[in-house]
């Protein structure tokens with residue numbers, strides 16, 4: 001039989017883990033509530049159909065959404081955004097149409113390659129595959145496609161197929177490190193696990209949460225943070241420091 005003190009320390013370790021988990025969940029809930037109260041619903045993804053969402057997720061690599069939107073308008077002016085019609089566009093022409101999104105030759109090849117692969121799944125019923133395949137298997141399969149990284153794969157699964165996977169991007173890594181959720185060197189997988197381990201598993205929540213963080217990154221938590229008017233400045237580690245620094249000078 002184990003000694004009582006060993007059992008006690010095991011209980012204590014379990015209790016500490018439980019408390020740390022509860023604290024992290026509380027922090028994430030607080031952040032969400034503050035962001036939602038400030039910005040309201042974001043209505044993501046800005047696309048009418050799953051194919052449009054997938055197209056946007058691939059085109060948005062290394063560029064701003066404004067440029068992607070122009071490319072999508074061009075595509076919509078040319079054809080219906082469905083796999084067949086998109087694959088019927090010659091690659092040269094496709095590249096021309098998506099030119100505003102930058103790296104257009106590379107992205108045209110990537111887009112075509114991805115749609116060929118997608119269309120080959122599940123005897124053509126790729127929508128069911130995306131929605132029903134066990135999440136980790138679907139994610140691994142997407143990640144094995146040339147040019148599809150974790151952010152694109154998770155965006156396709158969450159926003160294109162309503163799967164319960166959290167999307168991480170540069171805004172999320174930056175804000176989370178400043179806020180005190182995780183360290184500055186935290187990588188994609190670790191940050192994704194942090195959100196998914198401490199939030200209820202809900203595609204609706206993940207959808208809105210990621211969209212709100214992107215909004216925060218574009219408005220306040222920029223490369224040079226604008227903490228003074230940020231909705232998180234009373235609870236954020238970096239924000240509180242910034243306000244403390246400003247207060248004696250009467251700047252806020």
Ligand code: SF4
Nearest residue numbers: 221227230233236239
């Ligand atoms: S308070 Fe400052 S550092 Fe914290 S989330 Fe807002 S802008 Fe970013």
